[in-house]
Amino acid sequence: MIRDTIKAAQISSMKSGDKQRLAAVRLILAKIKDRDIELRTGAAPTDDDAMVIEVLQKMVKQRRESIQLFEQGGRPEKAEEEKAELAVIEDFLPQQMSEADTKAAIEAIKAETGAGGLKDMGKVMAELKARHGSVLDMGKASGWVKEALA
Template sequence: MLRDQINDALKLAVKGQDKRRMATLRLINAAVKDRDIAARTGGKDSVSDDEIRELLQKMVRQREESATVYAEAGRTELAEQEREEIAIIRDFLPRQLSEDEVRCACEAVVKDIGAHGLRDMGKCMATLKERFPGQIDFGRASTVVKQMLA
């Protein structure tokens, strides 16, 4: 379970006195606990591994945006800190597909479902999400699929 992997990594970071890793893993745990609380108010027990992966992907995107803003503002030390946190968070995510792999996956999905126009965009994206959970940046994938269907 992903939650256990994060907690085990936190224990190792505490033992190794890796302050950046400890802080990042504690942020992840806090975000997961917030989601757990929200799920309980909605009638669920706790969040699933898939929901945790979505949360981690969101955290990576936020940090990428922050790193870009910091770099543009000349705050290289803060940009580097954000990049370090990204690397720590990505340890818990599946390997991301490269641009070429994303393009091939999109082509395969378009062929498999017989998509012909932009009306089939939703079907294509749903199939990609089903086949490649957490492995594709779906924002980029939607751009590729849209180009193929246009």
């Protein structure tokens, strides 16, 4: 399980004295714990790995946005800190699908669902997320789906 891998990384970071990696791993564990608490009050718990991947993907998206804002704001030192955290977070995510594989999956789903125009984008996106959500950047995929349906 991904959660166990992250906990093992925390221990190894403590033993090696890698303070920057340790801080990032602790941040990941805190976000996962927050999500656990949210789920306790909501619906029945889902697959643990899927939930952890969802949390990690959200963190990746936040880091990328922060990096862009820090670079625009003339704060390269803060952008570098965010890039270091981003690298640690991405270490725990499964290998993402390539652009070619993603476009092939979009075409297959488009053919299966009979999607013909932009009005069918929601149907294609829902199926794409259901099948490949854990190994796909849905932000990029959205643009490719729009392109395929246009």
